[in-house]
Amino acid sequence: MEISLSGGRFQSCLREIRKRARDVDDEKKGIKIKKEDWEKLHVHIASYNNFPTAAGLASSAAGLACLVFTLGKLMNVNEDYGELSSIARQGSGSACRSIYGGFVKWCMGKNDDGSDSMAVQLVNESHWDDLVIIIAVVSSKQKETSSTSGMRDTVETSPLLQYRAQTVVPSRILKMEDAIKNRDFESFARLTCADSNQFHAVCLDTSPPIFYMNDTSHRIISLVEKWNHSEGTPQVAYTFDAGPNAVLIARNRKTATLLLQRLLYTFPPQENDLDRYTTNMCTSDKHDHGSYMLGDKSILSDAGLQSIADVEALPAPPEMKAPNQKFKGDVSYFICSRPGAGPKVLTDEGHALIDSATGLAKGV
Amino acid sequence: MEISLSGGRFQSCLREIRKRARDVDDEKKGIKIKKEDWEKLHVHIASYNNFPTAAGLASSAAGLACLVFTLGKLMNVNEDYGELSSIARQGSGSACRSIYGGFVKWCMGKNDDGSDSMAVQLVNESHWDDLVIIIAVVSSKQKETSSTSGMRDTVETSPLLQYRAQTVVPSRILKMEDAIKNRDFESFARLTCADSNQFHAVCLDTSPPIFYMNDTSHRIISLVEKWNHSEGTPQVAYTFDAGPNAVLIARNRKTATLLLQRLLYTFPPQENDLDRYTTNMCTSDKHDHGSYMLGDKSILSDAGLQSIADVEALPAPPEMKAPNQKFKGDVSYFICSRPGAGPKVLTDEGHALIDSATGLAKGV
Numbered sequence: 129m130e131i132s133l134s135g136g137r138f139q140s141c142l143r144e145i146r147k148r149a150r151d152v153d154d155e156k157k158g159i160k161i162k163k164e165d166w167e168k169l170h171v172h173i174a175s176y177n178n179f180p181t182a183a184g185l186a187s188s189a190a191g192l193a194c195l196v197f198t199l200g201k202l203m204n205v206n207e208d209y210g211e212l213s214s215i216a217r218q219g220s221g222s223a224c225r226s227i228y229g230g231f232v233k234w235c236m237g238k239n240d241d242g243s244d245s246m247a248v249q250l251v252n253e254s255h256w257d258d259l260v261i262i263i264a265v266v267s268s269k270q271k272e273t274s275s276t277s278g279m280r281d282t283v284e285t286s287p288l289l290q291y292r293a294q295t296v297v298p299s300r301i302l303k304m305e306d307a308i309k310n311r312d313f314e315s316f317a318r319l320t321c322a323d324s325n326q327f328h329a330v331c332l333d334t335s336p337p338i339f340y341m342n343d344t345s346h347r348i349i350s351l352v353e354k355w356n357h358s359e360g361t362p363q364v365a366y367t368f369d370a371g372p373n374a375v376l377i378a379r380n381r382k383t384a385t386l387l388l389q390r391l392l393y394t395f396p397p398q399e400n401d402l403d404r405y406t407t408n409m410c411t412s413d414k415h416d417h418g419s420y421m422l423g424d425k426s427i428l429s430d431a432g433l434q435s436i437a438d439v440e441a442l443p444a445p446p447e448m449k450a451p452n453q454k455f456k457g458d459v460s461y462f463i464c465s466r467p468g469a470g471p472k473v474l475t476d477e478g479h480a481l482i483d484s485a486t487g488l489a490k491g492v
Numbered sequence: 493m494e495i496s497l498s499g500g501r502f503q504s505c506l507r508e509i510r511k512r513a514r515d516v517d518d519e520k521k522g523i524k525i526k527k528e529d530w531e532k533l534h535v536h537i538a539s540y541n542n543f544p545t546a547a548g549l550a551s552s553a554a555g556l557a558c559l560v561f562t563l564g565k566l567m568n569v570n571e572d573y574g575e576l577s578s579i580a581r582q583g584s585g586s587a588c589r590s591i592y593g594g595f596v597k598w599c600m601g602k603n604d605d606g607s608d609s610m611a612v613q614l615v616n617e618s619h620w621d622d623l624v625i626i627i628a629v630v631s632s633k634q635k636e637t638s639s640t641s642g643m644r645d646t647v648e649t650s651p652l653l654q655y656r657a658q659t660v661v662p663s664r665i666l667k668m669e670d671a672i673k674n675r676d677f678e679s680f681a682r683l684t685c686a687d688s689n690q691f692h693a694v695c696l697d698t699s700p701p702i703f704y705m706n707d708t709s710h711r712i713i714s715l716v717e718k719w720n721h722s723e724g725t726p727q728v729a730y731t732f733d734a735g736p737n738a739v740l741i742a743r744n745r746k747t748a749t750l751l752l753q754r755l756l757y758t759f760p761p762q763e764n765d766l767d768r769y770t771t772n773m774c775t776s777d778k779h780d781h782g783s784y785m786l787g788d789k790s791i792l793s794d795a796g797l798q799s800i801a802d803v804e805a806l807p808a809p810p811e812m813k814a815p816n817q818k819f820k821g822d823v824s825y826f827i828c829s830r831p832g833a834g835p836k837v838l839t840d841e842g843h844a845l846i847d848s849a850t851g852l853a854k855g856v
Binding site for chain 2: 287288291292295296318321322325326328329330332333334335336337339342343346349350353357
């Protein structure tokens, strides 16, 4: 699919990067480009995102950050990550965070023009490498008619937002930084869940109200809350962005497998998804199409769930009061992942999406 | 069904009423009871509530207020409504409001023991008699596992509640009193909807979060918001109490019929409810069992919906973008009502639930 880059958000990024372009002199490849030549050159951009798009899971943030980072590398831009972060922010607000891996903080900045609104990395991805992330992509059959209202409506109409922004968030951010630095999962989980809920509370306090979460989201929260409560200490944190999909962060791999058992017990694949499960669940497919588990599928073996029969044989979690409550098909698929690194340049030609001979996207 | 009155909330009410009991001297009926005799007498209480119970629609408030009011009348209690309101409050917080008809305000009071926390009537039911209320009782098949958390959790854990209680609500109440006094429907509707949403926002901001509304509630809100927006001025206000059921207040009878058409278009009765519709919908059944419309059924004729065929023939409302979205069976039934009077003594023996000869509930 070819998309236009004429939109304001792309143009801002391109302009800022071009402004900073420098001479490129690659003797090995025999490439010599003068700073002033960049204005005359065309660039072919091919992009692949293995993450669900337009699902409120920051896929456009990932794409924009990747674009800015890659153009910066290509044009030999000599800026630190902070400046790249600030440029990415002009493409998509939250893209400023995706320039880094690990744990990142988005600083509001003080300038009216937003030029110092950028992200900084708190710690890299190796600092807290026990964490496992399971994302439940909630079935679109349940999706509400999409809301044209957004954060701007909330800023303009929610009486609670200002209090949240001025009073609640600043102190939470400090606590969250401490929790991350100390790998204090209990504090991390409590803050994460409370802040996710409060974000959705101010969405609801908007006029007209914005509902990103649906009944499935509520059920996932209840499942996690009940389990955490029965364990006496949080095993899993949840957070929901601008959509119904749950991002679940388990304190370690062992906890993630227990979580997955609970999730698959409650949200088994739909009848016509069984093929999807049995065929693709445990095999590795390069582009991961049509599987009920994307990303790190080895979590399924850890959880003892090699086949659909294993899923059907799962016992009800002991903390559940109504063990017959199952919601088949309410989750589209799961993604298993971990806190990862930021953008990086791949040098293996085989990974390239552009054919180095024609300069065109491969397969076009 | 016989229920025990040994619970603390009933006992508080009984004690307070007994304390205030006075001599009864009814020459016509030949009844003479001395004040001190009340302690020795037994009372048979028979109660009938035509409102859905335990659905988060204040049915216990209605019952408690009725009990306090009736015992007060029986025992010749010489207190004003304010004191009865305060006694009813001890049985069920919101019962203090149900002592009155029309529009009522619950004043927090200043005493630590809550003795001056009571309701006052702002205007009676004839002040604003254009309003029509349609309640959508949301199907229990969708009900979440009931939350054991309540308002106490919110008070203890929601950072937003205090701000709401101290800053937002006091000014809203003043505006609401003005709106009611001036029969200003636009202000009334905006305040009602905003405050309902904010109440549910602080429920969501609770740890663990409380979800009273579900996807059906969200859809009803979207339906009303879209319609109000397309009209440029509110036609209908919505408010949700501690449950998923929508209380919809239409500015007048004409608007209520247009609302009902929209509601029945989106939430038609389920296949196996069709009998319920055709048989009972338009006939008056004393206890209104098994009908898809309770209360004032004449609204159906106004809306041109005498049969299920009329419902099926309803055109999509012009403001709807996705006209094929129907959610059959997601609403259990509707109730059509109006702002009414408070408790009153019925003198017609035929209405009595107790047999005057045996002193026992009729039919026992």
